[in-house]
Amino acid sequence: ILNVEQSPQSLHVQEGDSTNFTCSFPSSNFYALHWYRWETAKSPEALFVMTLNGDEKKKGRISATLNTKEGYSYLYIKGSQPEDSATYLCALRETSGSRLTFGEGTQLTVNP
Amino acid sequence: DARVTQTPRHKVTEMGQEVTMRCQPILGHNTVFWYRQTMMQGLELLAYFRNRAPLDDSGMPKDRFSAEMPDATLATLKIQPSEPRDSAVYFCASGLVHGSHTFGSGTRLTVV
Numbered sequence: 001i002l003n004v005e006q007s008p009q010s011l012h013v014q015e016g017d018s019t020n021f022t023c024s025f026p027s028s029n030f031y032a033l034h035w036y037r038w039e040t041a042k043s044p045e046a047l048f049v050m051t052l053n054g055d056e057k058k059k060g061r062i063s064a065t066l067n068t069k070e071g072y073s074y075l076y077i078k079g080s081q082p083e084d085s086a087t088y089l090c091a092l093r094e095t096s097g098s099r100l101t102f103g104e105g106t107q108l109t110v111n112p
Numbered sequence: 113d114a115r116v117t118q119t120p121r122h123k124v125t126e127m128g129q130e131v132t133m134r135c136q137p138i139l140g141h142n143t144v145f146w147y148r149q150t151m152m153q154g155l156e157l158l159a160y161f162r163n164r165a166p167l168d169d170s171g172m173p174k175d176r177f178s179a180e181m182p183d184a185t186l187a188t189l190k191i192q193p194s195e196p197r198d199s200a201v202y203f204c205a206s207g208l209v210h211g212s213h214t215f216g217s218g219t220r221l222t223v224v
Contacts, residue, residue: 034212043203044155046212089155096210099145099168104154 002026004092006103013080014111020076021106023090027071031096035064035075036089038105044089047075080110114138118204118216125223130192133219136185137206144187145213146172146179149201158202161187162209194223 005024013019023033032051036044048057053068061078077084087107091100117136125131137144146158159169159179169179176195181187191198201220205213 032210036212043215043217044213046214049212099157099160100213102155102157 002092002094002101004090004101004103006088006090006106008106009104010107010109012109012111015080015082017080017110018076018078019080019108020074021088021108023073023075023103025071025073025090025092027069029094030068030071030092031098032093033066033068033073034091034093034100035073036091038087038089040086047088075106077108080108082110082112084108085110114214116204116206116214116216118202118219120219121217122220123222125194125221127195127223128193129223130190131194131198131221131223133189133202133204133221135187135189135204135206135216137187137204138214139185141206141208141214143207143209144181145205145207146187146189147203147205149203149218155203158189191221194221196223199223 007022034049035047037047038044048064050066055066057064063076066073087105089102089105091102093100119134142163144161148156148158158172160167161181164181176191178190199222201218203218204216207213
């Protein structure tokens with residue numbers, strides 16, 4: 001069973017704080033790492049797809065890095081806003097065309 | 113924007129009844145996934161199709177669940193007979209073989 005782990009499980013920060021959380025995965029059999037943002041009562045939305053070791057992707061105040069050799073990805077949010085409150089999921093694709101294996105997510109709450 | 117359409121959005125049914133959930137994937141997407149959101153397990157993969165062929169349904173209770181793609185524009189998930197423990201939000205997602213998922217809005221199923 002493939003193990004994709006996310007930490008922390010939940011996080012509370014104040015508006016304006018910068019924050020980051022981690023996705024860990026087995027470093028063997030890596031094809032791609034996906035990040036999704038999942039707001040309560042909505043459906044997950046794709047943020048990033050990362051494939052190369054050292055990849056760094058950015059969308060507004062959110063960025064992500066990837067280390068395939070050691071098996072982790074970080075998601076950073078700069079200057080958190082209440083609208084960033086959501087569960088952030090990472091998912092691993094082991095081989096081309098295979099299913100995604102999701103972590104259980106990090107639930108972020110940004111307090112005004 | 114292209115989107116994945118799921119129907120119904122909400123379904124309340126009595127234990128023992130058949131439930132059918134439908135999904136229209138995005139035109140041109142050749143992979144379709146059914147997930148179940150549970151409190152404890154986040155996103156649980158139930159079934160996965162590529163080019164309409166079932167690739168992985170190991171996450172699905174076979175005695176009561178079935179998933180099909182009668183054509184490229186329709187995927188169905190059936191539960192017969194339904195049980196209270198099946199109550200959850202069921203998400204359909206579609207994508208290309210190497211890409212991110214686009215999720216539907218989900219079907220919230222309540223079995224009483």
